[in-house]
Amino acid sequence: MSAIAFPPVDAAIVARRPAILAGLAELVEPAGLISSEAEMRAYETDGLTAYRRMPLAVVLPATTEEVSRVMAFCHANGVKVVPRGAGTSLAGGAIAHEDAIILGVSRMSRVIEIDYPNRCMRVEAGITNLAITGAVSPDGFFYAPDPSSQLACTIAGNIGMNSGGAHCLKYGVTTNNLLGVKMVVIDGTVVEIGGGALDSPGLDLLGLIVGSEGQIGIVTEATVRILRSPEAVQPVLFGFDTSEEAGSCVAAIIESGIIPVAIEFMDKPAIEICEAYAKAGYPLDVGALLIVEVEGLASDIEAQLAKIVAIARLHNVRVVRESQSAMEAALIWKGRKSAFGATGRIADYICMDGTVPTSQLSYVLKRTGEIVASYGLRVANVFHAGDGNMHPLIMYNINDPEEQRKAEEAGNDILRLCVEVGGCLTGEHGVGIEKRDLMHHQFSDLDLAHQMRIRSVFDRSWLLNPAKVFPLESRHLETA
Amino acid sequence: MAHVFTPKSETEAADIVRGLTAPVSIRGSGTRSGLGRTVDAEDALSTRGLDGISFYEPAEMMMSVRAGTPVSVVEQTLAAKGQMLPFEPADHRGVYGTEGEPTFGAVAACNISGPRRIQAGAARDSIVGLRFVNGRGEIIKSGGRVMKNVTGLDLVKLTCGSYGSLAVLTEITFKVLPRPERASTLVLEGLDDMDAVAVLTRAMGSAFEVSGAAYLPAHDGEPARTLLRLEGMASSVRDRMTALQTVLSSTASIRILDDDATAALWRDVRDGAFVAMPADNALWRVSVKPTQGPALIAALADIPLDRYFFDWSGGLVWLSVAPTGDAGAAPIRAAVSELGGHATLIRAPDHIRRSVDVFQPLPGALMKITSGIKQSSDPRRLLNPGVMYPGI
Numbered sequence: 011m012s013a014i015a016f017p018p019v020d021a022a023i024v025a026r027r028p029a030i031l032a033g034l035a036e037l038v039e040p041a042g043l044i045s046s047e048a049e050m051r052a053y054e055t056d057g058l059t060a061y062r063r064m065p066l067a068v069v070l071p072a073t074t075e076e077v078s079r080v081m082a083f084c085h086a087n088g089v090k091v092v093p094r095g096a097g098t099s100l101a102g103g104a105i106a107h108e109d110a111i112i113l114g115v116s117r118m119s120r121v122i123e124i125d126y127p128n129r130c131m132r133v134e135a136g137i138t139n140l141a142i143t144g145a146v147s148p149d150g151f152f153y154a155p156d157p158s159s160q161l162a163c164t165i166a167g168n169i170g171m172n173s174g175g176a177h178c179l180k181y182g183v184t185t186n187n188l189l190g191v192k193m194v195v196i197d198g199t200v201v202e203i204g205g206g207a208l209d210s211p212g213l214d215l216l217g218l219i220v221g222s223e224g225q226i227g228i229v230t231e232a233t234v235r236i237l238r239s240p241e242a243v244q245p246v247l248f249g250f251d252t253s254e255e256a257g258s259c260v261a262a263i264i265e266s267g268i269i270p271v272a273i274e275f276m277d278k279p280a281i282e283i284c285e286a287y288a289k290a291g292y293p294l295d296v297g298a299l300l301i302v303e304v305e306g307l308a309s310d311i312e313a314q315l316a317k318i319v320a321i322a323r324l325h326n327v328r329v330v331r332e333s334q335s336a337m338e339a340a341l342i343w344k345g346r347k348s349a350f351g352a353t354g355r356i357a358d359y360i361c362m363d364g365t366v367p368t369s370q371l372s373y374v375l376k377r378t379g380e381i382v383a384s385y386g387l388r389v390a391n392v393f394h395a396g397d398g399n400m401h402p403l404i405m406y407n408i409n410d411p412e413e414q415r416k417a418e419e420a421g422n423d424i425l426r427l428c429v430e431v432g433g434c435l436t437g438e439h440g441v442g443i444e445k446r447d448l449m450h451h452q453f454s455d456l457d458l459a460h461q462m463r464i465r466s467v468f469d470r471s472w473l474l475n476p477a478k479v480f481p482l483e484s485r486h487l488e489t490a
Numbered sequence: 491m492a493h494v495f496t497p498k499s500e501t502e503a504a505d506i507v508r509g510l511t512a513p514v515s516i517r518g519s520g521t522r523s524g525l526g527r528t529v530d531a532e533d534a535l536s537t538r539g540l541d542g543i544s545f546y547e548p549a550e551m552m553m554s555v556r557a558g559t560p561v562s563v564v565e566q567t568l569a570a571k572g573q574m575l576p577f578e579p580a581d582h583r584g585v586y587g588t589e590g591e592p593t594f595g596a597v598a599a600c601n602i603s604g605p606r607r608i609q610a611g612a613a614r615d616s617i618v619g620l621r622f623v624n625g626r627g628e629i630i631k632s633g634g635r636v637m638k639n640v641t642g643l644d645l646v647k648l649t650c651g652s653y654g655s656l657a658v659l660t661e662i663t664f665k666v667l668p669r670p671e672r673a674s675t676l677v678l679e680g681l682d683d684m685d686a687v688a689v690l691t692r693a694m695g696s697a698f699e700v701s702g703a704a705y706l707p708a709h710d711g712e713p714a715r716t717l718l719r720l721e722g723m724a725s726s727v728r729d730r731m732t733a734l735q736t737v738l739s740s741t742a743s744i745r746i747l748d749d750d751a752t753a754a755l756w757r758d759v760r761d762g763a764f765v766a767m768p769a770d771n772a773l774w775r776v777s778v779k780p781t782q783g784p785a786l787i788a789a790l791a792d793i794p795l796d797r798y799f800f801d802w803s804g805g806l807v808w809l810s811v812a813p814t815g816d817a818g819a820a821p822i823r824a825a826v827s828e829l830g831g832h833a834t835l836i837r838a839p840d841h842i843r844r845s846v847d848v849f850q851p852l853p854g855a856l857m858k859i860t861s862g863i864k865q866s867s868d869p870r871r872l873l874n875p876g877v878m879y880p881g882i
Contacts, residue, residue, distance in 0.1 A: 125779075128691065128781055129691075130779075174638050185644065202853075206830060207777040207778050208607060209601075211849050212856060213656075214648055214651045215856070215859065217648060218648045221644045222643055238695055238696055261549045306726060306730075309726075310723070365636040366636065367552070397637045434639045436639075437638035445641070453642060456628045456629065460624060460628065460630045461643040463867075464643055464648070464866055467863050467866055479642065
């Protein structure tokens with residue numbers, strides 16, 4: 011039933027499972043090796059739950075040295091390795107395979123060093139995104155990228171997928187906030203790149219590692235940049251009759267020279283779903299809603315908001331709600347932040363992640379609605395409008411194979427549209443298995459071959475997360 | 491006789507690379523040709539013929555330019571729409587004593603980034619899309635024209651800062667920023683290295699969005715100056731300037747510079763103007779943790795150091811060293827190994843450039859990866875061979 015193909019299972023590896031397990035058992039402490047089917051069940055999928063594969067084994071090392079030993083062992087024995095942080099990937103980036111071990115970093119989650127004068131901190135890669143900020147927030151600092159899954163997702167996974175979040179309009183994504191890594195490559199060699207300085211010598215390998223979806227190495231430690239929290243933050247909520255008006259308001263705000271920390275967009279279905287769940291007090295008689303957040307000194311905020319509200323009025327805003335208290339601000343965000351959960355309560359959904367130029371937002375929204383309707387399905391749009399990163403939630407019934415197929419096809423149509431208007435397949439979720447077979451729409455064979463050759467420098471035999479990112483039928487291009 | 495290939499189109503550039511029988515040096519206008527190791531190539535390939543802005547959408551804060559487009563054209567076009575480059579690329583003509591129009595391709599290829607890097611990132615952080623010709627003569631694209639993009643390997647980052655050793659850039663797409671209404675500089679006079687960096691790092695650790703943090707030691711009767719730049723809406727800069735002084739609570743004597751003085755001063759910080767002369771001195775740029783800037787200077791007491799200054803809150807140290815012996819290479823590299831960071835020799839007489847490592851030597855495992863990436867991108871070693879490391 012599943013539409014996305016996996017490579018054939020290497021029967022020879024599966025046949026050697028007992029010996030492989032015995033070998034792994036010698037490399038990590040007992041708590042670090044999971045091999046019973048019952049316990050491995052938790053690792054057979056990630057956030058793309060329509061696809062499940064039982065791994066050969068799950069290895070959860072406690073140190074970089076253990077990761078190194080496991081990688082060297084897998085390299086020597088031709089065993090594939092699927093890296094895993096918290097398994098929140100919406101693109102299937104951490105989905106297992108029967109002939110591959112899962113190598114998870116979740117047991118390595120310590121804060122190693124906090125260095126305020128140099129605005130950086132070093133952490134083990136299994137720490138959650140939110141725990142990084144949690145470690146420094148008592149002292150008034152934060153780590154900027156804030157993906158919706160930040161309570162669960164790890165910095166290792168964030169690095170793998172170059173995660174973003176609602177506030178990257180101002181602060182950038184993971185690649186703009188990472189200063190260094192300790193990484194284990196497939197033969198077990200440990201490399202250190204970057205650190206507390208703003209740049210590192212030689213080629214920008216750090217930039218290459220971010221977003222490489224676990225195909226270059228296993229990151230075990232990260233040095234991230236931390237920033238002082240703003241003195242004050244204030245969101246304002248705007249309701250518009252139409253998505254087009256909201257879309258042109260976004261473009262006008264950006265063109266005016268103000269850079270809010272976030273501009274979030276919700277269409278009518280999303281407003282209704284979120285309001286029913288979160289009771290955030292969203293207006294239900296509008297066609298689209300924007301949440302615009304500004305920050306700075308209190309006096310700054312007032313001036314910025316005045317400008318933004320004036321722009322919104324020029325674009326026929328019908329509802330303006332400025333938060334008067336922290337509680338009202340939290341309420342404005344509550345609906346938006348619960349969007350995925352609220353949608354999940356009424357239907358199964360797949361969440362697309364294409365990015366489009368902001369000038370194309372209105373057009374792409376309209377076409378998205380038409381595309382999904384043509385498959386007889388429903389869609390809710392809730393996304394980061396300031397940077398054009400769209401998240402249509404296509405609702406379907408996961409137990410109906412025909413609906414799943416339709417939902418995936420509608421999603422693919424939308425992503426092709428994103429590329430056509432000058433955007434890309436994925437803004438922050440990654441390619442994984444989900445968008446792997448669409449890569450042709452964005453890249454030529456030459457582009458893909460060039461990427462695959464670079465990838466192979468790190469992992470010549472393609473043992474690291476091999477079923478992901480690059481179309482299976484394109485693998486031959488590398489040597490063409 | 492040396493030949494300079496000057497393709498007028500991307501296709502022509504690809505044809506030229508495919509037809510090469512010997513290595514070429516890659517250049518724009520050559521205003522920074524002293525940057526990097528000397529390249530062993532008779533012939534050159536100039537991107538100067540790939541000229542012009544191909545896309546500019548102010549409302550999207552995005553621009554695409556062909557590699558040979560002058561930086562000045564980019565900056566003027568942006569200024570006309572009230573926008574600017576976030577990363578403030580240096581103009582190296584003063585440092586190298588060169589003439590001509592610096593090109594945007596060189597900025598991208600060498601990841602040239604100025605004082606605002608501490609707030610807005612480096613060139614590589616703003617550049618979101620590239621088109622280039624690899625050493626096989628293939629036209630490759632990576633990234634696009636949107637900020638958030640994790641589709642495929644990020645060859646944009648890898649290629650920015652590869653000094654033309656992996657590819658001939660043909661087109662660069664980058665994010666721009668609104669030009670601030672006001673830019674002011676707080677100058678604190680008379681601090682020593684340690685106190686200055688303490689002030690700089692405290693300011694950077696504040697919420698006041700400092701966009702420049704530099705230190706100029708006392709020179710020629712002028713007192714030492716610790717510089718903090720604030721940019722933004724006029725009312726915001728005014729309020730933050732007041733709040734910043736309260737937080738710093740420094741007893742140093744204080745001046746505040748207006749927009750024009752701020753622009754002129756930070757242009758000099760950006761371009762390394764304070765260490766450009768004497769022209770035959772060796773120049774080093776050293777990246778360390780900001781708090782290690784003073785420790786680096788202290789560790790170099792025995793080298794013929796003429797002048798120095800700090801940018802990036804102390805994290806970027808410019809050194810002007812008399813061109814004797816190895817121009818301080820051994821002690822500088824030793825100090826950097828001790829403190830963490832890396833040193834780049836950005837200007838030196840040819841015999842020194844040939845005899846010392848221009849870039850920080852890499853550990854074996856990273857050198858092997860670097861070599862593999864060169865091999866996969868440019869298997870015939872045609873593009874700027876040896877510009878970063880021997881044999882790469």
